[in-house]
Amino acid sequence: MAHQVSSAHNAHGHHDPSNVTNPEHVEHHLVTPMMYLAVYGILMLGTALTVGAAFLPLGDFNAVTAIAIAVTKAVFVVLFFMHVKYSSRLTKLTVASGFFTFLILVALSLSDYISRAWGQW
């Protein structure tokens, strides 16, 4: 493959790992157990809150509260336990696209169920 490299060799010198591997590269960040402990505390608090909230007579808002707390807890797990806060844009995008696709599934399916009764009231 000399022909391809020859002219380029001087310009690049050698393989630039950050180019070879990942333009989205970020420095590896070490999260300390102290941080984990704090997050753990938050998660425990969330668990207590969600159990407590279930006993309040909030009507439809019971579900909303429960989901809101669960989402918050999940976000903490994703950001800290799973290091997404310190990860590349690509990882963040990947996580986001997963939840986005799930929302598409739910939203568009429900668009059918919700509107089935339309025109009938």
Next chain:
Amino acid sequence: MSTIVTLPDQTTAKLPKRNYINNEHGLMSWLLTGDHKRIAMLYLVSITFFFLLGGFFAGMVRLELLTPQGDLMSADTYNKMFTMHGIVMIFLFLVPSVPATLGNFVLPIMIGAKDLAFPKINLLSWYLYMAGGIFTIAALVLGGVDTGWTFTTPLSTHYLNTHVVTTATAIFVAGFSSIFTGLNFIVTIHRMRAPGMTWFRLPLFIWSQYAASILMVLGTPVLAISIVLVALERTIGIGVFDPTKGGDPLLFQHLFWFYSHPAVYIMILPGMGVISEVISTFSRKRVFGYTAVAFSSVAIALFGMFVWAHHMFIMGISNYSALVFSLLSMLVAVPSAIKVFNWGFTMQKGSITFETPMLYAMGFLGLFAIGGVTGIFLAALGMDIMLTETYFIVAHFHFVMVGGMLMAFLSGLHFWWPKMTGRMYPESLSKFAAVVTFVGFVLTFFPQFLVGYLGMPRRYHAYPAEYQVLNVLSTAGATVLGIGYMLPILYLGWSLKYGAIAGNNPWQATGLEWQIQSPPLTENFVEIPIVEQEAYDYEWLAHQKEVTTVG
């Protein structure tokens, strides 16, 4: 500017002494390989087998439909025939066809990588695929399955006593094979590109594989879970799809088509990538509107996730929801149209030759366009009422899947055959085969549009006599088509031993894969290339001096 590429005459070329084929010997060296090229070959052999199997079922279907009465086989047998035909062709042939064979082989080379990111997972994919295939064959041997490839509940859950669970397992397992292939491709494309290989220098084949891989990763798990639920419903009666227990059978349709619509784009996008490569190579021109073609792949993948309920227009979904899905289906068709026109204009001012891959590619353009626009018929709500569940649909999807993807696969197979084996296929025979398949194809499936509009329902074992003429035409066409498909199998096999030595770059193409020896070394590149040229840069190619071979 204009370019004439003249490379050293390759007729005197010799097969390189050392290459991925003779690198190691023995069966185990193939079965335990991590080399993406060898795995691609394993896939090629296995999907060919399953294509023949699926083709056999298609043949039985067409034979039965020769006469209006159900006289060749019983209704039950017929139902098993088209079910196995659909399942084998879709899950065991078309979904893995281009990605797992051609993609596996050339994708890492095209981006300048030594292998896929996860060679072991790649091998695992093949084993999962084979396991899926074995389960399918088991279901077949045990007595078959007659759900139709769509597994409609509650028919599949409560009203059939055939081997639904076995087949469900097969599809579940094969699904994971496809997930892992997609995952491997995405990581490889993101992480393994050679220095200088920026996103917009990637060949369009890579873009389309990338888009298809996203769909594999995001869509297939939903199929997996819906199939698990079907199996649970059958075995322990959990009732989520059972109307007598308060479940909603339409929920199954939502989940199933959430995968299976994107799946049709899994089945066409890689083929579109092949077409971009082939048309550009044989026109000796950069693909017209590179960015538009690249982004349209991504757009198809993205919008493809939003349109699944167009398979349910008459099934009792809300009329308002149907409106939304119809509109979105219209939108998803636009990027395909963009591609067709860009391919057409790639030929403009080119210097075109008509080797076999190009013939198949031109066949693809015409047939895919017809298949695609009939999709517009189906996406138009009021029209779908008339056309759905008739042979019009059968014709639509065979035009896109067989006329489109299968033609693209054959195009790509001929295109990369020299690279994969180091030998040429016999040109005139293959041109003849290309023409035969085209003629056979049109004769088989065009009459089905007509008989569909007459109202003949699909999945019918016997039909009113007045539809016979068109059915006879179709069966006749299928015979021609079958011959057309047998030819490549024969002459490609022949060429393995007797074909002319191909040399590194018989087509004088620009992709990185053509700059290395054929067949390639196990590690593809002795030295990772540094990319400084755009994709399809013929200027750059013209100034290439030599192509090095090792060994």
Next chain:
Amino acid sequence: MANDATTSMHSEVVAPHDVHEHPWYQRHHFETAEQQREAASFGMWLFLLTEIMFFGGLFMAYLLYRNWYYDAFVSGSNTLSLFLGTLNTVVLITSSFTMACGVWAAETRKKGMLLLFLGITLFLGFVFLGIKGIEYKEKFDLNHVPGAHFDISEFVNPPAHSHEKPLPVDMANRTQIYFSLYFAMTGIHALHMIIGIGILFVLLYKAWQGVYTTGYVQPIENFGLYWHLVDIVWIFLFPLLYLINRH
């Protein structure tokens, strides 16, 4: 796979500072260990995407039927033990925490800590499954498992001491959908736990051999991602299944 040719050429190709730094775990087709690490982690994330969509289908079903058969879901949910559910949530979150610490231990190359944290995680995984087993057993005893023996009498005529309001028969029948989803969701979740525990054993063994405290943290890190995702799934399952309407 033979890679002699590759290695022999390497000295010219790779960056000078890399020449002697190819760690033992780097596979030949990667240029740098960093590249391998990033690829593996990205691959793992993509796999987690598929998990999200896999559970996503179930959540979709849950959402639909909960809206349709709300009363049945409330009654079904109230038969679950809040105590055991909460306990299990605590157990799982704790194991997630210890797992995160395990990754830290591997990164800072503390073998003893790593073994300790993996051990606790493994133990908590078993505790979780044990508690789940107790809950399942109770459902079997009460005939609340969907299928031929499913029994709705408790929902139609709730025992006097409970504060449950009786369900009309047609709605009581729908509790079967609730329990179907309960078993499907927690069952598939438990299956993920079991697979996770299986992998943990392997990791523990290799960690004990010292494999992961030499800079090769990728398997630990990826397993951590998997374990946290299983945790997240439970974070949603818990309120959805146990806490629908407790007052």
Next chain:
Amino acid sequence: MQHFISPVLWQFLTHWLTSSAIWPKQASTVAPWVDALYLSLCLVTGTGIIFVVALIVGFAVRYRKEAHPNAVQIEGSTLLEATWTIIPLAFFLFFFVWGAWLYFRIYNPPADAMNIYVVGKQWMWKAEHPGGQHEINQLHVPTGRNVQLTMISQDVFHSYSLPEFRVKREVIPGRYTTVWFNATTPGTYHLFCSQYCGTLHSGMVGDVVVMTPEDYQEWLKSSTSGMSLAQNGERIFASMGCNQCHTGDAAARGPNLAGIHGTKLQMENGTTQVVTDGFLRDAILNPSAHVPAGWKPIMPTYQGQISEEGLIDLVEYIKSLKTNYRVQQTLMTTESNQAAPNAEGTVKP
């Protein structure tokens, strides 16, 4: 071989040459509309295809290597790109609107349509006319009347397909679906089950017989079973004990059902619902999900106790109830099988 081929060839010649085998007959008022859309689609897309093919063949000939040895590299053209984005998009949107319009036309029955019930099961179609005429794998309808089909399946998905009418609708378990048409030409037409439903799917076929209104009246008379659907419903209403609660009295345990069909009900959970056929059916099977404001969910479920035909009878009966006179009459009679006198005029069929 000769023996095998010749009948095929024979059929080929006779059918192909003597009948125009590519166009189904138009036998309903909506058929011309569907055909118009179909033809327009064929025309527009056909032109598009011809254009694409001409482009490819044209370039292939003009720029083949012999004629054009030097390829000229072209990057692309935003203008062209925009052109072939916008033109197809415009056509697609146009057809979206047309298709949607047609869809709503076919799936929203006019108010004055006469109703026929259809029950699908593996593998036969049962049709029930309001006057009590039953038929299997056949459907008799008059010309010039709007006919609505209210359809349900007893087992799996089926699909009621009438190609000459250009209408089709899935028949699904657990829920009524409807479709309507207005037949124009007397004759016998195809009826297919077009959703795969198991072994004899292709045997689930029949005929739609379109008759002049006079012939239709004749047919109705000659095939009546003596009991209308509503009369059957009345018997069931009494024998299942519905009349025990739905007496219409102020003190009744269940709500008054007379005149309820087509009204808007205020429900206990705060929503309002229109009382349709489907609502009535669901209210009998899942009463607790259909509790009107002010009532307790004490009505038992009849899930599994009444067949789909029985439900249709009940629905027809409740639809026909204008007052509670008949309900109270039936209460007087102790023997439930005497509950429904055949006297005409008391219950409007």
